Amino acid sequence: METMDRYQHSDVEEKWRMAWEKVKLDTPDSTKAKKPFYNLMMFPYPSAEGLHVGNMYAFTGSDIYGRFKRMQGFDVFEPIGLDGFGIHSENYALKIGRHPMDHAAITQKNFYNQLHKIGSMYDWSRTVETYNPDYYRWTQWLFIQMFKHGLAYRGKAQVNWCPGCKTVLADEQVVDNSCERCGNAVKKRELEQWFFKITAYAEKLLQNSFSLDWANKVKVAQQAWIGKKQGINITYQVVDKLGKPLDREVVCFTTTPVNFAATFLVVAPEHPFVTDLVGKMGVGNPSQTALDKENIVRIGQYVDEIKKKTHQDRIIEGRKKTGIFSGLYALNHVTGDRIPIWISDFVLMGVGTGAIQACPGHDVRDFEFAMQFDIDIKRVVIGSDGDSSPISTREQVIEHGPGKMINSGFLDGLPFEEAMTKTMDYFEQKGWGKRVTTYHLRDWLISRQRYWGPPIPMIYCEKCANDGNSWFTTEESKKMSFPRKRESSLRAMDPRLRGGDKRVAGWYPIPEDQLPVILPRIEDYRPGDDGIAPLAKHKEFYETKCPSCGGKAVRETDVSDTFLDSSWYFLRYPSVNNVIPATEPGSSIQGEWTPDQVRGDKKGLLPWDPEITKRWLPVPMYTGGAEHSVLHLMYSRFVWMALRDWGYLDFSGEAGSRFAGDEPFTTFYAHGLVIKDGSKMSKSKGNVVNPDEYIVRYGVDALRLYLMFTGPFDQGGDFRDSAMEGMSRWVQKVWRMAQNIMSKHSMVSSATIKKSLHIAIKKVGEDIERRRYNTAISAMMELVNTVVDEGPPAGEAGGVMAVEDLKDFLKILAPFAPYMTEELYQMVNTSQYTFTKSSSIHFQPWPAYDEKLLVEDTVQIVVQVNGKLRDTVRLKTQDVRRKSDVEKAVKTSAKVAKYLEGKTVKKVIFVPGKLINFVV
């Protein structure tokens, strides 16, 4: 019989792909949608290997949710694009010796080809590619807004330099002191760079994070990265060895001021105190006779040695402390002692103030240092063990926790924590210290000395710089309003920011109507070792006129960080066709664009349409990898908050939005990763699986189902070929079952089948909502088993299921297997002659289940004796509500009687409709 044929996936997929495209199935109306739902998935960077099943796993999991929402009546917008600018893509282009522009054109074609075939409901009319000038025009615009609002500045700083990628990196891109891209050990270099003041939003980023509906591990990672600490900066008077006060102070940050135990101070080798010491205070300074020449020389040598070491070297050497005595002392306020000031590399310049008050009895690192250099150790806290003996081992060091103060004057007897608060109060009162809040979060380093990115849209004029002018001295600047108070206290905190407002002298943004600054096609795009960007070798690019004085000026030749590209892409998607005419894919990356070609928008003010944005954003459901916790997900929140504060995003009057537009992604779901042969899929492991061959062999639907069946979506799955075969068999089984049902034209389902169907409808809906796709699929398998088992044997699969019920089953399967279900659904609906959007299975309402059908006529009651299962008894549903009825019925069981014989029943536990337990 014809209908018993196998499901021919490739024909079906091709057919529906075209039909859906024709009726624009996946393109919601951006301006009129009544129930907009923006189902966002992190856009991929087009890697060299192409799309692998790891990507497809994530995309499919996001897509199933989107399809489900659409069947629930939402206007679902599910966009896709490519994050193709940046080091990753450029490195690969360099490796294979192909120009990044050509490479981008090729990977875009390949990637989009693959993405067309994975069964996702992407709106192909609105894609975003970060390297297109009509996109990066606005990335540059964003940079300029940052600058104009005082959130972008030039900073000379010790920055992370990757010798492999030959560029600087943001702190977030350094993993284990190595480059997250290429793995090379990161070196410190002092360079002048552009920074974004993300630290101005540290507090808001932190506070909002607590109530975000996000994957917990991501929130925890962000909170840790922001690293808020409250403590006190204590100022110490420096004295010489005779106790004579010098014109020097050292400020130490501490969260735990156990000052009665402070027996020395330690400053970082990079600390200005040390620089002063070596430079000025030593030789030839008559007032500093206390310092001898030899000592100063030794200190200089030590500092030089430390500067030569990389961060990695310091770690390899372990925790063994090194250091040198400075020859000077500080006065301990509370003990009056003269305590030595040491110089050591275990104190980091970037943390706190770069100087600490060392309390070896109550800090393990200080303890180790004191042991090494034979410095006094004092105990001021008795811990929960009651030990009050002198501290001589590491284990005795009490850093925090419960405890009582001793040897601490006015603090004696107080609980540890309370004493710390009291100390801070006291120090502030005396004017010795000031409470401060510090953050681990650093400003975002934006500059990259690379080629493949948006040129930073800035111009530097030396003449203006000398005259003390910048954009901030222009009329335009004076007209700008700053709704947000500038947090100058924060700026002062960060040592990188010291140096005042001269940081932007001579700098002007490109006038906005001249954007974009097109990235020119150059052939010498390789990065150099010298920290000079490839564009800096091209006069025709950088030579320009000063927008202010009209004199000779130069363009910035660095490009911006990839994470700036991706920090706002979700704002662009819904408006792509509404603000600027779409460009032909691939045509725009040949470097032949002029600003006039991309400046085709009517409004010309914003990269997004305000009305559309208000309708679709914030993103209600964002799916992606947790590896971007402190990168993309933090940067996007920052950029969004800044844009809002500047008045570029308006969500006023939005009811029901959790943060009233305060946050870009109200929900973030972190998906798991696909494992193959015990490890994460990666090219270096050689275990990358390309979905293409599986799609050809088994069909997309089978592959989607298989991937989702491997485990809970947030935990990832294990890819195995043999299990893939099994899922393929199931797809065929469904096909055969459906054919059979259709040939029988049954009008009613058997009671068992009807019930199974409704159980499945309920379960699948609930499971999709909580993204337990694996159990949703098993529920459908159970239903199919029930239907097939009821059918006549002898190989003729398919039982008594009504055609209408089959449709409902197809609907709940549709988000998982979009092609086969459409094919079968259209076969069932033979009355439809022309295919329209509304006749597609994907626009059918999600089936409702009938609560009454879920109730069983009879219920299995579990009978336990002392909590152990002894029997199960099937009773009529109406008889299981009352304890006495059940008890009576159950006691007729011989098995139960056997266990109750000769025993006295002390207690009977009864769970209505479920269980009865005799305690004897």
Add this chain to the structure above:
RNA sequence: GCCAAGGUGGCGGAACGGUAUACGCGUAGGUCUCAAAAACCUAUGAGGGUAAUACCUCAUGAGGGUUCGAAUCCCUCUCUUGGCACCA
């Protein structure tokens, strides 16, 4: 070191106070066939026990606790995976 998430059959995993091992893979045996493929059927945690049913005991990383009842809740330990880390 600190923080987070996890350890369940041969394997992926279900169940998340109430029949542990759903669903699937694998394996074994069978049906159909000249044969194979496909499909279908049966069995499948471990151990004991029976002629065969029956039945019994033990198993959710280890140990303890709470409870009538624990894979599930609590404590201690251990291992795995992720994040942070000489952060003062």
